[in-house]
Amino acid sequence: MEQTIIHLVDDDSWVREALSRLLRSEGYEVRAFGSAADFLDSCLAGEVECLLLDIAMPGIDGLELQRLLNRSGAMVPIVFLTGHGDIPMTVQAVKSGAVDFLTKPVDDSELLRAIKQAVDEASSTRKIREKTNQANARFNQLTPREKEVMAAVVAGKPNKIIAAELGAREQTVKVHRGRVMTKMAAESLVDLVRIADRITMMKSISLTEA
Structure with missing residues (x-):
């Protein structure tokens, strides 16, 4: 050692x-x-x-x-x-x-x-x-729309509201949400919120930035 x-x-x-x-x-x-x-x-x-x-x-x-x-x-x-x-x-x-x-x-x-x-x-x-750097790298791999969906999800908005705000179909939001969970290596909504907090608090990254 x-x-x-x-x-x-x-x-x-x-x-x-x-x-x-x-x-x-x-x-x-x-x-x-x-x-x-x-x-x-x-x-x-x-x-x-x-x-x-x-x-x-x-x-x-x-x-x-x-x-x-x-x-x-x-x-x-x-x-x-x-x-x-x-x-x-x-x-x-x-x-x-x-x-x-x-x-x-x-x-x-x-x-x-x-x-x-x-x-x-x-x-x-x-x-x-190390966890922050990993989360930051994963976040940077999201598409602009996936970042928007992630921001809305961690804000506690349901898929129906997110779809209305983005002018998209609810099923499309569900697809984006699933991709966000996979790309961010989040096992649950709670996990995703913690990852988002780590990014915004430690790296000052805006979740709404394209």
């Missing part, structure tokens, strides 16, 4: 060495950086499974790096480490998506628990992204 890679950004070399030893002893691979700039220069943020991030650093600090990653659309699970955090700082970090906010010197068991949570979140995010 491939080792899970933990990315660590802290300007304190002693902290980097101590945490790296701990994480490697737990079976993780560690990539450590002395600054946020070094991390940004060396990593593809979308591939980071867990980022241990110091708050106070010269140049780009931890919260600013979090903001930069969020603006780029990278969904990076972050565990913050700080020697002098406060409540407003903690609230800001968590509201911006941080998994946890730990105070140095950090308890080993607390750190490992937070890392596991971050890695689990990264795995879930990856699966959601």
Whole structure:
């Protein structure tokens, strides 16, 4: 099995060495950086499974790096480490998506628990992204009329109403509906609605776009 890679950004070399030893002893691979700039220069943020991030650093600090990653659309699970955090700082970090906010010197068991949570979140995010990409690819294979029918179906409209709105025969709508279910790999109406939600929420794709 491939080792899970933990990315660590802290300007304190002693902290980097101590945490790296701990994480490697737990079976993780560690990539450590002395600054946020070094991390940004060396990593593809979308591939980071867990980022241990110091708050106070010269140049780009931890919260600013979090903001930069969020603006780029990278969904990076972050565990913050700080020697002098406060409540407003903690609230800001968590509201911006941080998994946890730990105070140095950090308890080993607390750190490992937070890392596991971050890695689990990264795995879930990856699966959601894969399903979204698959749904998007299937959606793009639909004809313009099938997209219209799909939009109406997930809106809860019966075949008779859809037919009237599209100026088509009800039997024709049933045929399109069946093709939509097949092409979208949906086993039920509930399944199709969930797929549609995934497309519109995660990819901002309009179901009515031709």
